[in-house]
Amino acid sequence: MLWELLCGQRPFADDPKDDSGELARIQRMVDTRHYVDFGKLCQQLPRDCPESLRQVLVRCLQSRKDERYPTAEDTARALRLCLQPRTWKLLQEPSNPLVQLMLRFPVITVLVAGLLPNALAGFFNYSYNYLAIIKEMPHAFVSRFEMVQRIVNGVAFPLGLGIGVWAALHAMRLLSRETKQDTTEGGRRVLFFGRFVSIFALVMWTIAGIVFPVAVDWGQAPQAATGEFYLHFLSSLALCGIAAVAYPYFVLTAVATGFYLPALVRNKVIPGPLWKDLQRVRVLNHVYLVLSALVPMLGIMLVVAFGGGPENEKWPVLVLSGVGLIGFAAMFWLDRIIDHNISALEKIAAEAPRQMAELSL
Secondary structure (H helix, E strand, O other): OHHHHHHOOOOOOOOOOOOOOHHHHHHHHHHHHHOOOHHHHHHHOOOOOOHHHHHHHHHHOOOOHHHOOOOHHHHHHHHHHOOOHHHHHHOOOOOOHHHHHHHHOHHHHHHHHHHHHHHHHHHHHHHHHHHHHHOOOOHHHHHHHHHHHHHHHHHHHHHHHHHHHHHHHHHHHHHOOOOOOOOHHHHHHHHOHHHHHHHHHHHHHHHHHHHHHHHHHOOOOOOOOOHHHHHHHHHHHHHHHHHHHHHHHHHHHHHHHHHHHHHHHHOOOOOOOEHHHHHHHHHHHHHHHHHHHHHHHHHHHHHHHHOOOOHHHOHHHHHHHHHHHHHHHHHHHHHHHHHHHHHHHHHHOEOOOHHHHHHHO
16 A cells, blocks of 8 residues: 555556466466566655665565564564664664674674774883883883883783673674574673773773882882872873773774664664663763863873973874874764764664654654
């Protein structure tokens, strides 16, 4: 009926009666529907017919039962999504090869997204601390700094990798197409995985911020390390630590809201995200956006308070400030993407406020 309303004609014309008999006539009608060329048939639709509605109509007209919507409720839900283009697009199977790889290997994807910013922050922190703080100090400090660096990184990164693999497997196993369980908790783990990684990174960088300067100064001459040494060391660690906390959160949350959570809904693992969880993500985004804004501010503070050392060694400070500004712009862009994704996911959210649920219908 909807096809006829749109096109002014039925999708399949009745087979005219002839002398071949009623059963033969019915068989021809069945064959017409079974072997129909939907590409040609869809030419009957108006040019401005949305792709979402076209796909719904084609699926409803399939001759095989397993290719149609299983229930009237599923059909009604699909038709309602036609009124929400962004939500509909978010729930479609991705055609981008990179996104397909991300969905196929979610654990590797989230590990790279979580560990890469921390590894880069760790490398930069080492380079900056060595050139701006340690290099001009007594040889004993340099040797101790190298030893502490190897010990802390040798413990922190394998520990972070192990915990990250465990957490990723625990959360991302639901993305398997064989998973049939309906678990809201699983969707919540995927949605808030970025928060988990950021909290874990915060703990690790806080411990490092205490251990590094104390371990480097331990047993050295009393006059070697000053209050400025501790302040400079802690400031650089705080700067890199904030970047290592905020950047993975935005990357992982953008991936979760754009690809992984829609995949869970598309594969019927969950009916939809919880409304309150989506609103919590909005609040968290504001917090982490403020944190990402602190990165260039702390970089400027380091420039003003401590300078960059000799003229040929000022590149860490310049990189520090430039990367901080670029990083904040990138995080702001990701915040907008996440906000758009959340607005789309709200249309299928479970336990939404009554007035919002009625509006989405």
